[in-house]
Amino acid sequence: MLGTNKFKWMAVVFLALAGSSVSAAPDLQRQGELSYLLKHDCGSCHGMRLEGGLGPALKPARLQSYSVEQLAATILHGRPGTPMPPWQPFLSEQDARWLAVRLREGITP
Numbered sequence: 001m002l003g004t005n006k007f008k009w010m011a012v013v014f015l016a017l018a019g020s021s022v023s024a025a026p027d028l029q030r031q032g033e034l035s036y037l038l039k040h041d042c043g044s045c046h047g048m049r050l051e052g053g054l055g056p057a058l059k060p061a062r063l064q065s066y067s068v069e070q071l072a073a074t075i076l077h078g079r080p081g082t083p084m085p086p087w088q089p090f091l092s093e094q095d096a097r098w099l100a101v102r103l104r105e106g107i108t109p
Helices: 004-018 028-046 068-077 093-105
Strands: none
Touching (some): 028 093, 068 093
């Protein structure tokens, strides 16, 4: 379970994302770039098959309790107090939402 401070932080980020407008999926070229990032960058901590490593597994069964918005917020803003960095300098909200949806569906990098 998330600690109280982490929960408050996630709620603030969730509300910020919920109030923003995010368009449809990234174009096919960007989707390819995001798939590469998922395999090589996310996979370096979460395991090349996303089954866990330094970071937790990113499999659908583990992620179903989190909304797409919560997952996108974690991707964009990281997790304070953990090795999970913020990816916002490199990813848009649209990118983060696309990744979150794919992770919940069970994408295999």
